[in-house]
Amino acid sequence: DIQMTQSPYSLSASVGDRVTITCRASRSISTYLNWYQQKPGRAPDLLIYTESNLQSGVPSRFSGSGSGIDFTLTISSLQPEDIATYYCQQSFSLPYTFGQGTKLEI
Amino acid sequence: QVHLQESGPGLVKPSETLSLTCTVSGGSMSNYYWSWIRQPPGKGLEWIGYIYYSGNTDYNPSLKSRVTISVETSKNQFYLQVTSVTAADTAVYYCARVGGGYLPPLDYWGQGILVTVSS
Numbered sequence: 353d354i355q356m357t358q359s360p361y362s363l364s365a366s367v368g369d370r371v372t373i374t375c376r377a378s379r380s381i382s383t384y385l386n387w388y389q390q391k392p393g394r395a396p397d398l399l400i401y402t403e404s405n406l407q408s409g410v411p412s413r414f415s416g417s418g419s420g421i422d423f424t425l426t427i428s429s430l431q432p433e434d435i436a437t438y439y440c441q442q443s444f445s446l447p448y449t450f451g452q453g454t455k456l457e458i
Numbered sequence: 459q460v461h462l463q464e465s466g467p468g469l470v471k472p473s474e475t476l477s478l479t480c481t482v483s484g485g486s487m488s489n490y491y492w493s494w495i496r497q498p499p500g501k502g503l504e505w506i507g508y509i510y511y512s513g514n515t516d517y518n519p520s521l522k523s524r525v526t527i528s529v530e531t532s533k534n535q536f537y538l539q540v541t542s543v544t545a546a547d548t549a550v551y552y553c554a555r556v557g558g559g560y561l562p563p564l565d566y567w568g569q570g571i572l573v574t575v576s577s
Contacts, residue, residue: 353519386563395552395570396503401563439503443561447518448493448505 354378354442358451365458371427373454375440378421384444385423387416390453391436399438400425432458460485462553462568469574470547476540476573480553487511487531491556493564494527494538496549504549508556509536543575 355378365371375385383403388396398407400416403423413428427434435458440451466478480492493508507517509527517525521540529536540547550570557565 384561388564395567396564397567398563398565401557401565402561407565441503441563443563446516447520448564450503450505452502 353447354381354445354449356440356442356449356451358438358440358454360454361452362455362457365430365456367430367432367458369430371430371434371456373425373438373456375418375423375425375451376421377423377442377444380420381442381444383419384442385416385418386441386443387414387425388439388441389434389436390439396439430456430458460555460566462555462566464551464553464568464571466571466573468572469576470543471577472544472575473542476538476543476547476575478538478551478553478571478573480536480538480568482534482536482555487529487534487536490558492527492529492536493554493556495552495554495564495567496547497552497570498546498549506538506540506551545575547573548575549573 357376387400389399390396404416415426417424437453437455439453461483463481470476488511491508494506509515509529524541526539550572552570553568554564555566
């Protein structure tokens with residue numbers, strides 16, 4: 353299985369801050385890395401797929417980058433509604449695996 | 459807009475079988491894979507397995523011996539069974555669609571259903 357490791361585990365930031373979350377794969381996954389946002393009591397929502405493609409309806413302040421084993425999710429200007437837990441997931445090989453999550457707080 | 463909805467018992471006794479249904483609306487099941495994912499309370503996400511609309515399956519090796527996923531496209535439903543459950547199987551269970559394209563993400567998710575394993 354490919355292990356996905358996110359950092360930090362939790363993050364406190366202010367409205368307007370630039371926020372970066374990283375995800376590292378235990379071996380190369382090319383660009384087949386996806387990011388999800390999960391708000392409390394809700395199902396995860398797809399934010400970014402295949403490293404840098406924004407899902408329809410996702411604000412442009414979200415962006416993704418990376419390839420191989422190291423990936424980054426960036427929020428350019430943090431908004432109150434961005435408070436959530438963020439998960440990376442690799443779709444390169446089965447079984448699909450997720451990072452442990454990064455909890456973002458204001 | 460594709461919509462998925464999980465249904466089934468919220469309480470299952472230890473050693474028994476957990477059975478859930480996912481009903482798909484707003485789109486066809488054809489040409490897609492359909493997946494189950496679970497999340498223990500306060501923890502992260504675990505992929506359980508998926509099924510192609512035609513019936514081909516693949517499972518997480520960590521659960522493969524206890525899991526069966528099946529599909530009934532005429533009803534726009536797919537199903538999850540987990541046998542011999544223990545407290546470790548207590549989780550919110552989500553169904554989701556595997557998107558189109560090459561090595562796609564999970565693009566539509568159900569709201570989830572909490573299943574508690576307890577006597």
